[in-house]
Amino acid sequence: MWNMMCDVMPTIAEDSISQRSSQFSGEDANFEQLMVSMLDERDKLVESLRENQERLGDTEQRLKEVEKERDSLHRQIAANLPQVNRDCSAPDFLLKM
Template sequence: MMCEVMPTINEGDPLGSQRGSQNGSDSDSNFEQLMVNMLDERDKLLETLRETQETLAVTQSKLQEVSHERDQLQRQLNSALPQKLMKYFQYKQICM
């Protein structure tokens, strides 16, 4: 555990009491700025997350469409290919 050592303030030293309160307000303003920065960063990250989720949804939709199209083309190819092969072999036999 670490302890911060605060500067000694003499009771009779008006500058010392000003420095102490100034250090406190500096610390408060630094903390406040840190919190503002953290909230801004959080907002940016949330916006990036939202955009990424939208992009993912669009990409998944496109993938589904392309997969469906691929399946249709595969079925067409499977149904047309045997007929074409049969005609090809019949043609080859006639030509021989």
């Protein structure tokens, strides 16, 4: 059993400590750059979300205005058109008012 462990476990060189510290500092720099990139991307996404929410609010407001205008036009058309007897054959668009 002990022989198997020795075969499997790599030997540790004396200078590996300095190699590890330089490796970790490189990994730390990569990790830090990754975090900065992720934060930048998050900021862009948050800004894009804010702009889209604002645009959605503007669009919803415009929709309400257009619906009011449509309803007003329907009332004007209904008031100015002669009344059509529903038993008669009238175009569908007139019956929807």
